[in-house]
Amino acid sequence: MADQKNVALKIKRQDNPTAKPRWEEFEIPWKRGMNVTSCLMEIAASPVTRQGTATTPITYDSNCLEEVCGSCAMLINGRARMACSALVDQLERPIRLEPFSKFPVVRDLSVDRTVLFENLKRVKAWVPVDGTYDLGAGPRMSMDDQEAAYPLSRCISCCCCMEACPQFTESTGFVGAAAISQVRLFNTHPTGAALKRERLVALMGDGGIQECGYAQNCVEVCPKDIPLTRSISQVGGEVIKQALSDWFRK
Ligand code: SF4
Ligand code: SF4
Ligand code: FES
Structure with missing residues (x-):
């Protein structure tokens, strides 16, 4: 059974459209009903990596939080899907988040569609x-x-x-x-x-x-x-x- 105390994430980050991408790891407290967007919000509240290094909040797109606006699409464990409807308890961990690969990266998980x-x-x-x-x-x-x-x-x-x-x-x-x-x-x-x-x-x-x-x-x-x-x-x-x-x- 997945760890119900903590959720580990590996996130691909890129500071701007031409910067070299890098990976950062995070570990946040598990909460009932969490989805990928709520994990990103949790990280934004305290942007510190799993190794204890202070970093910046992850940039991502999001709006409706109910799979209607289409803005939060990203690669989650290698599959194209919506962050707001991707439930943490149904995902293999560590959860791997990457921006779409076929669209220009604006920053981190946000791409130009x-x-x-x-x-x-x-x-x-x-x-x-x-x-x-x-x-x-x-x-x-x-x-x-x-x-x-x-x-x-x-x-x-x-x-x-x-x-x-x-x-x-x-x-x-x-x-x-x-x-x-x-x-x-x-x-x-x-x-x-x-x-x-x-x-x-x-x-x-x-x-x-x-x-x-x-x-x-x-x-x-x-x-x-x-x-x-x-x-x-x-x-x-x-x-x-x-x-x-x-x-x-x-
Ligand atoms: S996957 Fe394609 S067809 Fe389906 S909702 Fe998204 S853009 Fe529309
Ligand atoms: S080639 Fe692309 S658009 Fe055509 S069926 Fe396959 S995935 Fe769909
Ligand atoms: S935030 Fe609108 S579809 Fe996910």
Whole structure:
């Protein structure tokens, strides 16, 4: 049984985006129901390493503390997951915390996830209504479509799927599973579908859906259980149909 008196952690630290990373070890008192974020708060209250050396509080991102904002994603014992919902009693110890490896480190466990938002812009992941004048009521969405869309709308932009994806690298420029799933969401929306062709065209060619090797790592780590592989196969089929229809129209 895990030690219920103390919790040991090994944390990878980096002072700035270009500094050399280093590891620090900590030991904090165990409390019932602790999660990784509460461990980081405990360390911040008294930033002293296990060896007794004074250090600085760990920098990390966090906001909602209930797996909704997506900000606290990091590598916990090597797996991409959310710190606020990672319960200490369910983790092997010492708990190893590292920043995501595929995103630029800002400091310690905080990374820059701009690439996801750039990819969402690339695929126009929005409903094209700017609110400058009243368009009246939009078309109704069937219950079946609503039920299919709801799980896709639960994405919290955490980037776990991109971190875990073997194809998400600088050399491929792959948009990643989250952006592809948002294409499926907005293309099934009655008003959002106005941009359907543009979204599918954005997924053709380099960095597009063809880069996916269907390894399914993404769906395994998604904290919101989004059916990512179903989105990838459905959108993949639509991309092919769109490419063929564009080709015949030439
Ligand atoms: S199926 Fe595999 S290659 Fe495709 S997005 Fe998911 S993890 Fe990446
Ligand atoms: S699809 Fe899942 S893993 Fe990927 S960003 Fe959205 S919530 Fe996170
Ligand atoms: S703090 Fe919001 S998801 Fe963890």
